[in-house]
Amino acid sequence: MKFVITSKGDRVSDDLQAKMKNYLTEFKLEWDPEEPDLVISVGGDGTLLEAFHSYIHRLEETAFIGVHTGHLGFYADWMPKEVEKLIIEIARTPFQVVEYPLLEIVIRPEDGEKEDRFLALNECTIKTAEGSVVLDLEIKGEHFETFRGDGLCLSTPSGSTAYNKALGGAIIHPSIEAVQVTEMASINNRVFRTIGSPLILPKHHTCLLKPKNDRSFLFTLDHITRSYTKVKSIECRVAKERVRFARFRPFPFWKRVHESFIADERS
Numbered sequence: 649m650k651f652v653i654t655s656k657g658d659r660v661s662d663d664l665q666a667k668m669k670n671y672l673t674e675f676k677l678e679w680d681p682e683e684p685d686l687v688i689s690v691g692g693d694g695t696l697l698e699a700f701h702s703y704i705h706r707l708e709e710t711a712f713i714g715v716h717t718g719h720l721g722f723y724a725d726w727m728p729k730e731v732e733k734l735i736i737e738i739a740r741t742p743f744q745v746v747e748y749p750l751l752e753i754v755i756r757p758e759d760g761e762k763e764d765r766f767l768a769l770n771e772c773t774i775k776t777a778e779g780s781v782v783l784d785l786e787i788k789g790e791h792f793e794t795f796r797g798d799g800l801c802l803s804t805p806s807g808s809t810a811y812n813k814a815l816g817g818a819i820i821h822p823s824i825e826a827v828q829v830t831e832m833a834s835i836n837n838r839v840f841r842t843i844g845s846p847l848i849l850p851k852h853h854t855c856l857l858k859p860k861n862d863r864s865f866l867f868t869l870d871h872i873t874r875s876y877t878k879v880k881s882i883e884c885r886v887a888k889e890r891v892r893f894a895r896f897r898p899f900p901f902w903k904r905v906h907e908s909f910i911a912d913e914r915s
């Protein structure tokens with residue numbers, strides 16, 4: 649089996665990366681940054697997001713696993729002290745894989761130029777550098793509302809514990825194929841009215857956003873920021889691609905949520 653290990657770049661993560669690389673090559677696994685079957689990210693959830701985008705072109709062939717060198721993460725859920733156990737498990741391939749849904753975003757320019765398509769593991773946010781974001785929101789081809797406010801966040805179930813949660817969105821189990829739309833400070837008065845609640849769209853319910861005035865936007869795709877001028881529309885849905893995580897022991901999602909956000913006062 650071919651593998652690669654990415655690191656957050658701090659000393660602790662780099663040392664752990666080097667140690668794991670040595671162990672795994674001793675077990676006759678092949679280091680291959682070009683075509684890895686397994687990508688091990690050492691750092692935090694942010695490190696795994698970077699690893700995901702580095703290997704986004706081979707999602708069908710590559711599985712991911714995260715070791716955290718800071719606090720427990722949603723993607724980085726192995727602790728440094730468990731690394732020897734993890735190495736033995738990896739060396740015993742084949743491993744089990746769990747798949748999580750991704751978000752697909754298509755940005756179409758006004759002037760008929762080529763559209764851009766992106767995948768996100770956590771979310772896409774739509775903001776603007778000046779003034780408010782004003783856009784019509786359609787769901788499944790029907791006008792739903794005209795949004796005016798700081799922006800919108802479209803998140804995956806596994807990203808629901810990230811930015812989406814800070815915006816008051818629900819935490820969604822990643823076995824549910826859905827996209828969640830959350831508002832950032834919408835303007836609500838007699839003229840502008842939005843639903844005000846997060847929306848959870850099932851697979852195949854496309855959400856189409858059509859800018860009303862200023863067509864310059866700042867998009868974030870996980871940790872990446874891009875700016876666009878003259879945007880005609882933004883289409884979002886559950887992607888047909890999925891991300892694959894290597895699973896070597898059960899660590900249920902709700903347990904991760906509990907351990908990340910709720911201090912266990914009994915321990």
Ligand code: NAP
Nearest residue numbers: 692693694695721722770771806807809810811814870871
């Ligand atoms: P960052 O601003 O350096 O860190 C964002 C924080 O979000 C880190 O603590 C990161 O964990 C955590 N995180 C990432 N994915 C998560 C997930 N699925 N569930 C729970 N926590 C998660 O940015 P970054 O490291 O480049 O990561 C980009 C992400 O930051 C975006 O995808 C967005 O979700 C998140 N973000 C959150 C807010 C907010 O909550 N107000 C605002 C902007 C961006 P680690 O420390 O383990 O890396």
